[in-house]
Amino acid sequence: MNGLTSGFGAWNPIAWALLFVGILVVSFIVRSLGNKGYKRGTGQTKVFLSGNEEPDTPDALHVRGDHLYWGMIDGLSAYYRRVKAWHTGILSDYVAWFVGVLGLVFVILVLVR
Amino acid sequence: MSGTLLNAVWQGIVILVGGTLLGMIYKGLDRKLAAQMQGRIGPPIRQPFFDVIKLMVKENVVPDHAVGWLYNLMPLLSLASVATLLFYLPLGGFQPLLGGFGDLILILYLLAVPSIAMVLGGFAAGSPLATVGAQREMVMMMAYEFPLAITFLSLGWTLSTFMPGAHVFSLSVLAANPLWGMVGPLGVIGLILLFAALMIVTPAELAKIPFDIPEAETEIAGGILAEYSGRNMAMFYLADAIKMVVMGSLTVALFFPYGLSGLVGLSGAWGSVIDVAFYLVKVFVVIFFAVIVVRVAFARIKIGQAARLFWLPITGISLLGMLLLTLDRFV
Incomplete structure (x- = not known):
């Protein structure tokens, strides 16, 4: 095999x-x-909401996707604040970053060799 | 050929049944010893067996808005994927049954599969509390995978400098060549740091206190597992028990693969018996310090604190361990 x-x-x-x-x-x-087995269509199949009234529509129970990485963003907030500040949305800034990092990688490669 | 296959199937059954039973016993010991440390009597060690039997006869509720097939499938995927890990690990001093078919890198990936199954099961439940739990589990995985990967890669790379051309990520090779006796003083410190990182990652992998954040009974009522009950819950319960054996065996294989049979001059069947007994003790010691003591001594931390902990101090510890091992080899 x-x-x-x-x-x-x-x-x-x-x-x-x-x-x-x-x-x-x-x-x-x-x-x-x-x-x-279980009892369909009874209170048993309503989701657990800590005693709150369970809504009938799934949309009302939806947790939004932008919460997905909340723990990571909150835990590393100092890092994310800095990185977000660098995201200007201007294409030439991103190209400058790309060229700069590429140059740095070349320098490291030359030094290592 | 058929004899070899039959032998492999027989060994597979022993590994599967043995790993599950062992996990349940360690789970019982965990609960008993944690209770004793807190001044309680605690349940009997066989309590996890009663729990699974009881879960199997309880009703298996599927919430109204759940994605039924996904909700029912994920406990099975979680159990099956974690059980496959047993076949790639050296257990009881024996070579892994599928040692030639998968290495430490595969184990790194496979360790994520049961957690991903739990995440999908949580999302499929159609419950806000389960969704929050599933999101937390995802963040936990993103947090602890990095130091875990650094630990594995550092061990494999260091061994490769001693054994060029060998399959250094193979668990058989790693277990047969413990690094403690090969590296110098700096390397030993590096290994201690990597071991510490793995010991801190272990309770996170097992979702035990202080990293039981995806379940967090007192905040989100069991979170990822809030809606699971009956036989589906029993499957997650069994998967958790097996994962305990997997993490203990992995730590033993990477850092303490030594046997006792050579030391006491025993070979053959009695040598195997003493090596198996010693392996069981080693796995227990790992679980005792990484899981039981930690969960008695600490309170649950927040998900943001866990992300920061793993990405900064624990990644820092594992990177320092890697750096010291590198310096040890080249300075």
Whole structure:
């Protein structure tokens, strides 16, 4: 069974996929031994909202996508403040950054060599 | 050929069943010892087995606005993906069953799969609290993956300087060649720092206090798992138990792969028995210090604090460890 070899390690995706499917089937069988029933259309199927009235429409329960990385942005706010300030929205500024970083990489490469 | 395959299947069953049972026992020990440390009696060590049996007979509620197929599939994906990890790790002093088919880089990726399954399950629940929990889990993953990757890469790179051309990211090679005896004083300090980083990443990977932020019962009522119940919850419970064994075994394989059989002059079956027993103790010690002591000693931190902690001090510790290992090899 051939796999991918990096020279430092190896990975065989087919072996993993076979193993994964095998264990998935076993997990499915184990789960199917459990109780699958519940009372549809009762208060049981309303989501838990800490005692608040549950709205009937899914839209009213939606949490907006811009909260997605809130923890990361809040935790690293000092970094994000600085980086956001650099984002001027002017194309020539971005090209200048690109050329500058490229030049820096070349200098590092020359120094390393 | 068929004999080899049969042997591999047999070993696979032992690994799967053994890893699950071991995870449940460690989970029981975790709860018992944490209770004892807090002056409580605590549940019996076999309590996790009772919990799973009880969950299996409870109703398996699917919320009204949930994406049903995704909601039901994710617990299975989480359990199956975490169980595959057992086959790439040296367990009980034995070579990994699929050691030649996957390395440390694969393990780094596979460790993310159960968490991604939990995130998708949380989003699919159609509940605001589960969505917030899923978002927190995503941020947690983004936070701890970087120091974890630095730790793995540093170990592999250092070994490559001693063994050029070898498959240095293979767990078999890493476990057979512990770096402690190879590197100089600077390298030993670097290894200690990398070990410390991995010990701090471990409770985050397992979503235990102080990093149980995606579940946070007192704030978001279980968050990512708030809506799960019955047999679906049992699957996540089992996945969590296996992940505990995975993280413990990974730490042991990378930093403490030593056996006792050679030291006491035993070989054959008795040598294997003593090596397996020693491995169980080592995994327990890792779990004891990385999970049990930490969760008794600390309170839950906020998600912003966790992101800052992993991206600044813990990444700093792992980068310093990498730098010291590099200096050790070239200065």
